Every structure is written in structure tokens, then in C-alpha cells.
Amino acid sequence: MSAALQVRLLRVLQEKTYEPLGATHSERTDARIIVATNRDLAREVQQGRFREDLYYRVNVVRVELPPLRSRKEDIPLLLKDRITHFNRLHQKAIEGVSAEGLSLLMAHDWPGNVRELENVIERSFILCREGLIGIEHLPEELTMRGGEQRASAGMGRARALVEAQVIRAALDRHHQNRAAAARELGIHRSTLFRKMKKLGIRMAGS
Secondary structure (H helix, E strand, O other): OOHHHHHHHHHHHHHOEEOOOOOOOOEEOOOOOOOOOOOOHHHHHHOOOOOHHHHHHHOOOOOOOOOHHHOHHHHHHHHHHHHHHHHHHHOOOOOEEOHHHHHHHHHOOOOOHHHHHHHHHHHHHHHOOOOEEOHHHOOHHHHOOOHHHHHHHHHHHHHHHHHHHHHHHHHHHOOOOHHHHHHHHOOOHHHHHHHHHHHOOOOOOO
16 A cells, blocks of 8 residues: 555544545545455554554454465355355356365365455356366366375365264254263264364353
């Protein structure tokens, strides 16, 4: 962000005024400003590339969104949303992603985050006419040499994700009563405790 733009934004935040393009007088606003960045603004301030006063103005309520590689449990939900979107856009009826395809998607580190995932799904819609998106519809960087190892690792992650969802659902149905949830799942209570610890499942409210 240029220094001039920073000054203009600071004026809007401090004085609640701005000048529309081509206008000869200022207008008032009560808009709330949401700022998004992929940079460390505190470091940018230290290095003189971002105004300190503006930093404190925009850093009122801070929400940090971790990269997709750190929250892969979100991938199935993101896939469902994007497939629904592209079905509507391209007038198709793609049903979802095959187990093998999901394994590769779960194994990928997604350096481009959600935008990269969206691009992969959009590309798959071009190649997949109907049914499920399979490995053959995914780009080479996901399926090139070594893909079998990544698929195996991804399959393990996919299974763990499904198992965690089943356990959480059982706990919710029994109001976090682990003994009752274990009986429903057909496993011993100690086995449920061990799986919860392994999968990082915490009791609701804890």
C-alpha cells in the first residue's frame, strides 16, 4: 500500500470523511473497514513500510486465518461448496470427488491456499463430464511421480477425518456423555478415550 493511500485510509478511520473521485467537498461515512493482508504488519511497521498510527487503527479486532495446510479438515466442506458453485455455473451435475481423488487433495500442502483448491476444482470441471472427479481429472502436480505415496498418506488423513466426525456426532447426540457415545459406537469407553486423544477431539465447552 502506497504512503499516499495509507494517509487517505487513516483520514477515513480517524475523521470519518472522504472525498469521492471528482468531488469538490468531503463526504461523511459510518462504514466499518475490514482490512485483509498476507503480510506481518507489525514487522512492516518496524521496517518503516507501514504507518504505525494506521496499524493501531486497523488492528482493533484481529482474526488470523491459518493456511489450508493447517486446517485440512476444512477441505471436504470447501469441496462441497465449490462443486455446488461450479455445477450451477457450468450447468453440470458432478456428484463429488472419488475416494482416491480426495486422498490426493488431502495429501497436498496447498501453498496457494483456498484459491489454489478452487482453481484445481474448476480445472477438474473442464475434464470431468459427470459422476465423480477422479485422479485422472486432477492436475499433474498432484498426480505426478510419488503420487501413490501421497495418496496413501492422504487416505489415512481422510479416514481419520471421517472417524473424528463420527465420534463428534455421537458425543453431540449424547450431550458429551462419553460412556453413552462409546456404547452407540460399539467400542469400549477406554478405546473411545484413546481415539479421541489420537484425533485431538476435545469435549464441547472444554
